[in-house]
Amino acid sequence: MQLKKIHNTIFYPCCGRDLNFPINLFGNENIDYIFCDIKKYNNWESVKKLDVSLSFLQMDAWQAVDKLTEINKLFYRRDGMSEGGSGIEVLGNEFLKILLTRFSPEGGQIITDGSNAWGDQLEKLKYGLVSHSGFNISLSDSQKYARDGLITFNVKKQ
Numbered sequence: 001m002q003l004k005k006i007h008n009t010i011f012y013p014c015c016g017r018d019l020n021f022p023i024n025l026f027g028n029e030n031i032d033y034i035f036c037d038i039k040k041y042n043n044w045e046s047v048k049k050l051d052v053s054l055s056f057l058q059m060d061a062w063q064a065v066d067k068l069t070e071i072n073k074l075f076y077r078r079d080g081m082s083e084g085g086s087g088i089e090v091l092g093n094e095f096l097k098i099l100l101t102r103f104s105p106e107g108g109q110i111i112t113d114g115s116n117a118w119g120d121q122l123e124k125l126k127y128g129l130v131s132h133s134g135f136n137i138s139l140s141d142s143q144k145y146a147r148d149g150l151i152t153f154n155v156k157k158q
């Protein structure tokens with residue numbers, strides 16, 4: 001009997017230069033990284049030399065979501081609304097409505113520091129009160145990346 005390999009596609013919008021951190025966190029086994037930023041940074045080329053499957057979408061994060069086929073994880077951190085930040089509420093309902101349609105039917109995870117989750121959105125996410133496009137988001141029992149200031153949410157088909 002052949003065991004089905006679990007494959008993960010991780011989408012990181014508004015990544016800037018922050019490539020090595022997620023690669024070190026999640027590794028390179030059966031993972032495809034899709035990094036997105038409206039600007040191209042000078043370390044993008046050097047990371048291509050690593051033994052990692054990755055692609056770059058140099059475009060607006062809203063446009064990038066349209067290009068995604070299927071993802072298993074959203075990684076998102078250290079963004080903001082002021083100068084230098086994208087101003088995109090990636091954890092807000094409007095963005096999630098579209099993003100969740102790109103999640104695998106098997107669901108997946110959102111790993112984030114809670115950037116750009118305004119008002120009570122982060123609390124709603126933690127209490128499992130955010131559902132869109134047939135998926136519900138809830139706090140994961142395993143907060144594996146808490147030491148890095150990251151919250152893990154499960155994305156599950158309703």
Ligand SMILES: C[S@@+](CC[C@H](N)C(=O)[O-])C[C@H]1O[C@@H](n2cnc3c(N)ncnc32)[C@H](O)[C@@H]1O
Pocket residue numbers: 013014015016017018036037038039059060061062077078079080084085086087088
């Ligand atoms: C505050 S930086 C955070 C970068 C990265 N997350 C980190 O931890 O270092 C915000 C990034 O969002 C990018 N950005 C701005 N507007 C954007 C947009 N409309 N779509 C995608 N990225 C955008 C900027 O170029 C910048 O690299």
